[in-house]
Amino acid sequence: MVEESAYWLAWAQISGIGPVLLRRLQQHFGTLATAWNATKLELGEVEGFGFQTLEKVVQQRSRLHPEQLFTKHQQENSHFWTPADADYPRLLLETPSPPPILYYRGEVELPENLGQKPMVGIVGTRQPSEYGIRWTRQISTALAKNGFTVVSGMAEGIDTESHIAAMKAGGRTIAVLGTGVDVIYPHKNRDLYKQILTAGLVVSEYPTKTPPDRTHFPKRNRIIAGLSRAILVMEAPIKSGALITATYANEFGRDVYALPGRVDDYPSQGCLKLLSQGASFILKELDELLTMLGAIPQIDGVEASTAPEQLRPTLEPELQTVMDAFASEALPFDFIVQQTGMAAGSVSSALLQLELMGFVLQLPGMRYQKS
Numbered sequence: 001m002v003e004e005s006a007y008w009l010a011w012a013q014i015s016g017i018g019p020v021l022l023r024r025l026q027q028h029f030g031t032l033a034t035a036w037n038a039t040k041l042e043l044g045e046v047e048g049f050g051f052q053t054l055e056k057v058v059q060q061r062s063r064l065h066p067e068q069l070f071t072k073h074q075q076e077n078s079h080f081w082t083p084a085d086a087d088y089p090r091l092l093l094e095t096p097s098p099p100p101i102l103y104y105r106g107e108v109e110l111p112e113n114l115g116q117k118p119m120v121g122i123v124g125t126r127q128p129s130e131y132g133i134r135w136t137r138q139i140s141t142a143l144a145k146n147g148f149t150v151v152s153g154m155a156e157g158i159d160t161e162s163h164i165a166a167m168k169a170g171g172r173t174i175a176v177l178g179t180g181v182d183v184i185y186p187h188k189n190r191d192l193y194k195q196i197l198t199a200g201l202v203v204s205e206y207p208t209k210t211p212p213d214r215t216h217f218p219k220r221n222r223i224i225a226g227l228s229r230a231i232l233v234m235e236a237p238i239k240s241g242a243l244i245t246a247t248y249a250n251e252f253g254r255d256v257y258a259l260p261g262r263v264d265d266y267p268s269q270g271c272l273k274l275l276s277q278g279a280s281f282i283l284k285e286l287d288e289l290l291t292m293l294g295a296i297p298q299i300d301g302v303e304a305s306t307a308p309e310q311l312r313p314t315l316e317p318e319l320q321t322v323m324d325a326f327a328s329e330a331l332p333f334d335f336i337v338q339q340t341g342m343a344a345g346s347v348s349s350a351l352l353q354l355e356l357m358g359f360v361l362q363l364p365g366m367r368y369q370k371s
Contacts, residue, residue: 044305142286
């Protein structure tokens with residue numbers, strides 16, 4: 001019997017089928033193995049499958065053999081996960097566009113994958129000021145010493161500083177690349193790359209030997225946001241890739257923090273924009289930041305998460321609808337309204353009742369989580 005992982009790999013080889021469409025396929029058919037054997041008419045029922053996409057599927061699917069493809073791929077890429085694997089990072093799996101294949105090198109720590117050890121993303125400009133470097137080092141050090149794994153992109157500047165500081169503090173770090181996991185970019189970070197392999201992981205959605213490509217780096221930012229429980233933007237001009245990461249973080253229901261700077265400092269303009277849009281301030285009192293990050297719920301095991309539900313009383317239908325909108329992450333109010341399809345006033349009333357009942361906790365910035 002061909003494993004479901006093989007079908008994730010096979011579908012990913014068909015041009016025009018990206019992570020979002022793969023997610024829809026999986027949700028529509030239950031498994032990608034079932035989707036692989038679906039007729040053209042059945043595939044046409046999936047949102048996003050237009051005429052041209054269907055033609056590509058029919059033409060290319062007949063030439064691919066999932067089991068043979070999977071075996072060959074394993075030989076060329078010895079370490080990778082698909083969403084069908086139990087070790088696939090749980091937080092990333094919750095996003096709308098999880099990579100169908102996530103390659104990795106380094107030391108795997110299972111609690112990170114299961115969402116039981118908190119991971120925080122740190123991003124920013126490739127040309128930071130002394131101010132940005134100083135605060136990146138301080139915050140990365142504090143996070144590492146308090147049990148957080150620091151996630152970044154191994155680019156020059158803020159990324160590099162965050163990785164190095166976390167490892168110097170004895171912590172773990174994860175680098176998300178826009179190349180294959182065996183391709184070091186920028187090349188000047190070759191020593192850093194080697195250090196990360198011994199103190200964390202290097203991950204990428206691109207197979208081995210994939211060279212740098214300018215289109216890869218914005219896409220990889222969604223993985224940084226998806227792996228992390230919160231994103232800290234240290235210094236970023238208006239057109240920084242760090243703002244792309246922050247946008248993904250907001251879409252995924254993650255908390256976003258930004259380091260304030262002077263209004264006339266070019267490297268701080270992106271951070272000031274984020275703060276004006278509702279991002280939380282990174283202030284001098286790091287204990288406050290650590291407390292807020294520590295308040296973000298972890299993913300518990302199946303038994304731990306289901307037991308409380310069994311003890312809860314039966315809720316009124318409207319309250320239950322709001323409760324059903326919650327996953328493991330804190331959610332913004334607007335997202336809850338969208339998920340429930342209810343009027344904003346009704347959602348607000350339901351959230352207040354659930355908060356009084358002890359089922360929901362309100363966080364800063366009109367965000368809510370299960371208590």
